[in-house]
Amino acid sequence: MAGESLINDYTSGPVAKQLLNFAWPFMVSNLLQTAYNLVDMMVVGRFVGSAGLSAVSVGADLLHFYTFLGMGFCNAGQVIISQYVGLGDRKGLSKIVGTMFTFILSLSLVVAVLGLAGVDAIMGWLNVPAEALDSCRAYTVCCTAGLFFSFGYVMVAAILRGMGDAKRPLIFVAVASVLNVVLDVVLVSQGMGTFGAALATVIAQGTSFVFSVVYLWRRRERLGFDFQLRDLIPDRRNLILLLRLGIPMMIQSCAISVSTLFVSSRINAYGVTVSAVTGVGSKLSAIASIVTLALSQAGATMVGQNFAARKPERVQKTLVAAIVLGGAFAAALSAVIALWPEQVFALFNNEAEVLAMSLAYVGIAVLNFFGWALRGPSTALCNGMGFPAMNFTLGLIDGVVMRIGLCLLLGEAFQMGIQGYWLGSALAGYVFFIVMFPYFLSGRWKTRQPPVVE
Numbered sequence: 541m542a543g544e545s546l547i548n549d550y551t552s553g554p555v556a557k558q559l560l561n562f563a564w565p566f567m568v569s570n571l572l573q574t575a576y577n578l579v580d581m582m583v584v585g586r587f588v589g590s591a592g593l594s595a596v597s598v599g600a601d602l603l604h605f606y607t608f609l610g611m612g613f614c615n616a617g618q619v620i621i622s623q624y625v626g627l628g629d630r631k632g633l634s635k636i637v638g639t640m641f642t643f644i645l646s647l648s649l650v651v652a653v654l655g656l657a658g659v660d661a662i663m664g665w666l667n668v669p670a671e672a673l674d675s676c677r678a679y680t681v682c683c684t685a686g687l688f689f690s691f692g693y694v695m696v697a698a699i700l701r702g703m704g705d706a707k708r709p710l711i712f713v714a715v716a717s718v719l720n721v722v723l724d725v726v727l728v729s730q731g732m733g734t735f736g737a738a739l740a741t742v743i744a745q746g747t748s749f750v751f752s753v754v755y756l757w758r759r760r761e762r763l764g765f766d767f768q769l770r771d772l773i774p775d776r777r778n779l780i781l782l783l784r785l786g787i788p789m790m791i792q793s794c795a796i797s798v799s800t801l802f803v804s805s806r807i808n809a810y811g812v813t814v815s816a817v818t819g820v821g822s823k824l825s826a827i828a829s830i831v832t833l834a835l836s837q838a839g840a841t842m843v844g845q846n847f848a849a850r851k852p853e854r855v856q857k858t859l860v861a862a863i864v865l866g867g868a869f870a871a872a873l874s875a876v877i878a879l880w881p882e883q884v885f886a887l888f889n890n891e892a893e894v895l896a897m898s899l900a901y902v903g904i905a906v907l908n909f910f911g912w913a914l915r916g917p918s919t920a921l922c923n924g925m926g927f928p929a930m931n932f933t934l935g936l937i938d939g940v941v942m943r944i945g946l947c948l949l950l951g952e953a954f955q956m957g958i959q960g961y962w963l964g965s966a967l968a969g970y971v972f973f974i975v976m977f978p979y980f981l982s983g984r985w986k987t988r989q990p991p992v993v994e
Contacts, residue, residue: 548704550842551626551849555857559838560865565706566834569697572710572717574826578888579721580737581823583728585889588675590816593889594808595675595734597819598668601804603683603690605797606651610644610691612790614698615840616782617644619926621702622844623992632992633703635775639782640695642772648691655684666801667808669815678735686742689749696752701841708755712748720744785991788928792935799939803947803965810958813893820888821901821908821962824877828909831869832916835862839917843924848990852983855924859917859980866913874906904962911969918976926991930979934972943968 550558577600584592617640624633655662659681668676683690693716697709720740727736757767808815839862846854877884885898922930946967950960979985 549625550704550845551851551854555842555854556861559835559842559858559861562704562706562842563834563838563865565710566701566837567831569706569710569713570830570833572713574823574830575717575721577826578823579724580741581819581888583724584734584737585816587728588733590812590889590891590894591669591671592675592734593819594669594812594815595672595679596737597815597822598666598672598804598808599676599679599683599734599738600819601797601801601822602662602666602680605794605801606655606684606687607690607694608793608797609651609790610647610687611694612788612793613640613644613647613782613786614691614694615789615923616786616926617695618698618702618837619785619840619844619923620778620781620992621699622704622841622924623848623926623990625703626845626848626990627992629992632778634771636778636782637699638771639774639778640699642774643779643782644691644695645688648688651691652684652687655687656681659684665805667805669808669812671812672815675734678733679738682735682738682742686745689742689746692749693745693752696749696756699756701837702844704841704845706838708752712752712755715751716744716748719747781991785926785928788932788935789923792931792938795935795939796943797939799943799968800965802944803961806947806951807958807961813891813897814958816889816891816894817885817897817901818962820885820894820898821905823888824873824884824905825908825912828870828873828912832866832912835866836916836920836923839920840924843920844926844990847925847988848992852986855921856980859921862917862920863914866916867910870909870913873909877902877905877909900959901962904959904966907963907966908969911966914973915969918972921976921980921985922972925985925988927985927988928991930976934975937975938968938971942971 548562550562580596580600581593584596588595617636620636621633624630624636659677663673663677663680693712697712700706700708720743723740723743724737727740728734730736732739760767804815804818807818839858842858843855846852846858881898881902882895885895885901889895922934943965946964947961948964950956950964951958952960954960956963
């Protein structure tokens with residue numbers, strides 16, 4: 541697997557340096573993705589107002605749920621690929637790539653059709669504020685229609701990440717980000733509102749997906765995947781493996797997303813200003829995730845390779861380095877939001893009501909930042925090992941038991957109102973660390989078999 545291969549081997553060498561070198565393209569990629577999501581919020585907030593901000597916030601949460609349906613299987617594919625790399629199995633690698641292409645792109649079409657058919661019922665269930673309803677529907681319909689491109693890009697990025705390549709996905713995201721920013725400003729400022737913001741995103745993601753597929757096709761010999769019809773026929777063993785790992789990962793992500801949508805629906809009932817502030821808060825959390833998700837994504841591949849290669853000491857070093865780096869970034873963000881809360885919120889919306897409420901969100905933002913910092917290494921361990929039962933359990937605990945349970949307990953039973961919903965959602969972000977850290981210290985994970993050899 542040397543020479544002209546697209547694959548990078550992380551089973552030897554200095555761990556912390558490798559993690560940083562592997563993670564920095566993820567960080568820039570996540571920064572760019574967050575940037576063009578922030579541009580949606582900023583441009584819509586400026587040209588459409590708080591109603592548009594609320595519409596994009598609610599619509600984005602729903603689209604995240606749809607994306608998570610595919611992302612669970614993409615993450616599972618990344619784990620399988622990384623373990624094939626650790627074992628040096630090129631034949632297995634080629635088969636899982638073909639299986640992912642056919643299954644995940646087919647899934648995107650099914651989700652899009654169902655999402656478009658049920659859009660009106662979903663808008664009602666989410667309690668979208670009346671002022672934002674039409675804008676939210678337009679945004680959601682457009683983005684749902686483009687799920688093929690969204691799923692496709694996430695899939696190709698997962699394939700490359702599993703092989704240890706973080707730089708090419710960065711290039712594809714850069715293309716999408718620049719195009720999205722330009723189209724956002726042009727379309728929204730010309731009176732297309734939230735539909736224009738959604739259309740800009742779909743066009744940008746579609747362009748990025750096409751470029752990424754062309755890249756893989758031109759390097760098909762190094763990948764060992766020819767893009768012929770026979771390669772796209774799902775391999776039974778790898779499809780079963782993808783489903784076995786992907787379904788729990790999907791349930792984990794979707795349980796968290798559904799609980800977020802539930803909490804959002806309760807928050808939306810407080811009015812458009814509260815909905816707008818919560819939307820800005822979610823974007824601040826997205827900024828926190830720039831580094832921690834990168835460490836999680838890079839860490840999952842490094843954990844997967846070293847777990848399959850039976851090098852537990854390198855797994856441990858990877859996770860410790862991820863905790864230290866993620867914690868430092870969370871501390872820096874906390875200082876910024878604590879010192880300049882109104883200035884930060886004014887980047888998205890300068891309405892007096894929104895800025896006044898921003899002061900009450902500072903403590904919640906800090907909790908969210910450190911929750912992300914601890915969640916990243918925990919998911920890296922769980923996903924890198926390919927531990928479906930743990931993913932399933934954590935998804936239910938985080939999403940159903942903790943997020944919904946704490947929000948209702950604090951917001952309703954303790955009558956804390958919106959502060960209770962914000963606090964409950966923030967505290968739920970620590971579930972992964974609370975469960976996975978003792979498991980990591982116990983050392984029991986070292987006795988597990990990699991899924992690709994079970």
